[in-house]
Amino acid sequence: MNKTSRKMAAAPWCFLTPYIVLTSVFFIYPFLNAIWLAFHQTNGPRSAVFVGLSNFRFVLGDPDFYKAVKNTTIFAVVSVLIQLPLSLGLALLLNTGKSRVRNLFRLILFSPHLVGQIFVGILFSVIFTPRFGLFNRGLQSLVGWGLDERWLSSPGLVMPALIIVSLWMYVGFNMIYFLAALQNVDETLVEAARVDGANRFQVFWHITLPQIKPVAIFVVVMSTIGSYQLFELPYSLLGGFGPNNAGLTIVGYLYTNAFESGDLGTGAAIGWLLALIIFTVSSIQIKIVGTE
Amino acid sequence: MTLLLFAGLYMILRWVYPRDAEIAGACLRYILLGCAAFLVLSPFVWLVSSAFKDKDVLMQYSFLPPISEWSTRTINLDNFRTLLNGEDSVVGKVYFWEYVVNSLFLASAATSINLFFTSMGGYALSKYTFRGKKVIMAFMAGSMMFPGMLFLAPIYRMIFSFGWMDSYMALLVPGACSVFGMFLFRQSMVAVPDSLIEAARIDGASEFGIYYRIVMPLVRPMTGAFCLITFLGNWNNFIGPQIYLQTQSKLTLPVVLNQYIGVYTQQYGVFLAGTLLAIIPPAILFFALQREFVAGLSSGAVKG
Incomplete structure (x- = not known):
């Protein structure tokens, strides 16, 4: 050598x-x-x-753990289901037209993602103030309801509030992925379908959608994994876990047990359960969409 | 209901432009995009106006008061003054700018270290063939599947036994090389032509010299994107500083502003002013690097 x-x-x-x-x-x-x-x-x-x-026996026997799993799952499922069509819709709206307009709107719609979850939580904790908050006032003037709703202190409204804030944070972020995918769609196929007399919806359903499917799967899986690790947003938005633990998430439960009660062993056990849940959910998702 | 509204709007537009469905469609498109942009931007506008409003009128108006009401009694710098005045703690008076400096230092230091280690790793995986490469890459991919929260408790014990509690070492060392980043760098470095590297080698360049002087300048966009992602991640990091740091004067902005909600319970304006200051540095960085950022993100998504 x-x-x-x-x-x-x-x-x-x-x-x-x-x-x-x-x-x-x-x-x-x-x-x-x-x-x-x-x-x-x-x-x-x-x-x-x-x-x-x-440790596992304690966690699996603790009603708070199930509450956390339930809250986190509801958050993950609902927020991803609403985010996905909104992100894709905005990406479709931006996909045609001048590139300067596209860049401007992309910049605007992405901007919330620069703000960390803690800061977003602080911001929205005031925006949701009953009677005076921006959200309550805006809702009142748009649909004539909601001026006095206590979004952050009535147990039934905490989760909708969290989902609304997460939409503000992540719709634009996911839109960037969809937009990148749409820009790579083969134009000749679209043209060919148009010439053959397919309408806009048919083109979208049969030509565009199959081509952006890999990115859509990527976005769904990543958003779901991210949602299952939600902690900082509810922690600062609700100043803890909210009324009746309505904003308690799995990571919030881990944080409380490991660092507020000082039981790191239980923290590790919850960490394993979280990893197990994330593995299961993401492999189910990949299996469902991957079989076709 | 909103859908009906837009359908109606579209019909009106079609009536205004009977011949041209394209123009009607474009108008509707911009209206929809405008609404989305308004919804996204209004919290920011609200944040800026709240930070400058006097506490007496904070809740009176949605955004700024009407121009006829403008005066130093309604719009002033009181919130910033209170914020920057400093507060007493066990270690003496602590000023808000100290937290800004801490956050800036931590995020920049973490970004520099991370960029160096991560890009070197990415380079090794992109331009060399060696035994064990496949194993390393499979290991990396596997390690990304575990949620970071799983490691929080064991790493906390390690930090404690290293004597790094209340030290920035705890925040800078454990995450100093990003697996995700190594994949990103590998992906963009694969595109660098081998002939370029061969030529440099024949000219007698060292292996480190090739990486540093030839390959790194060619992957500038990815470097920009990676720096922004890493800076944002560290700037916005809450749980790390929250569990490791104790001395008030060492804390970072997310931890302090989260405390302020409890401290300034009746003076929203003060912590909103702080939040405004806290989102300015990442915004500046983003505007400087946004082209690279979008390019980096998109390539990662489409090919990965």
């Missing part, structure tokens, strides 16, 4: 050294430690006593 090729063989490993070191210390070790920790009870970061399955 001459000098150059030895250098060549060593180079990729040198470039990968930071990744390998960091992933060993901050991924592989914590991964194994999370398994170990889930079977121990801790009180703060130092102590740990083996307790077998009792």
Whole structure:
């Protein structure tokens, strides 16, 4: 082996050294430690006593956990179902026309995504003020209802409020993916279908939709995974988890147990349950859309 | 009901332009887009006007008061003054600008370190063939499937045993190399022609020199997109600073503003002014890098 090729063989490993070191210390070790920790009870970061399955037994017997799973699932399903057609619709509206107009609207519609969830929560905690908040006033003048609704303190309205805020944050973000996909749709196919007498809807359904399907699947799966990790938005919007824990999410439940009660073992157990839920949901989604 | 409204609007437009369905369609398109833009922008406009309104009129008007009512009694800098005045804590007086500096420092430092490590990793995976490459990439893809929250409790214990509690090390080190970013860089670096790299090698360039002087300048758009994503992620990070930092003067903006909701319960204007200040730096960065950002995002989605 001459000098150059030895250098060549060593180079990729040198470039990968930071990744390998960091992933060993901050991924592989914590991964194994999370398994170990889930079977121990801790009180703060130092102590740990083996307790077998009792962390899981505690979580699975805790009504708050089921409440968190239910809330998070409702949030994920409803917000993704509303987001998807809105994002796709806006992308379709932007797909034709001048590119300068497209860039301007893309910039505007994307802008909420720059604001972190905590800041969005703070912002909307005032926007939802009964009688005086921007949302309540806007709703009153648009549909004649809602001026006095207490969005953030009546249990039944907390989830709709969270979903509305999430739409504001993510519709424009997902639209960017759809827009990119639509720009890559094969124009000759669309033209051919037009010439053969297909109307706009038929072209969309039979030509455009199949071509953007991979991106749509990507968006659905990523949004669902993201929704299942919701925490910061309700935490700052509701200043906690809301009335009757109506805004408690799985990660919120993990945060409370691990860092407010100091039981890191239970935190690790909830982490595993969360990973399990996310795996199950995303593999079901991929299976459903992937079979055709 | 809204749908009916738009259908009616479309009929009216068709009546105004009986010949030209295209023009009617375009008008409707812009009206719909305008509505969407209005809904998206109104919270921002509301935030700016609330930050400058006096607390006596904060709730009186949706946005700014009518021009006839404008005076220093209705529109002034009181909120900012209260905010910037500083507050007492165990470690003495802490000023709001200190949190801004902390956030700026943390987000920029994290972005620089991350860019360096991540792009090197991406380069190794794009332009070399070596034993174990497939294994590493499969491992990377697998590791992305686990939610970050799973690692929160074990990493917290590690940070504690390293003595990094209340230190910025806890926020800078664990996430210093992004797997997602390595895939992004790999993807754009694959497109760099091999002949360019060969030529540099024959001219005697070192392997690091090729990466640093030849490949990195060619993937500028991806670098821009990656920097923006990383900066935003760190700027908006809440849970990390919230669990690791304790000293008031070390805190970052998300943690502090979340505290302020409880501190300034009756003075919304103060924490709204703070929120306004907190979203200005990412906005500036976004306007500077938005072309790269959209290009980077789209290529990732379409090919990935």
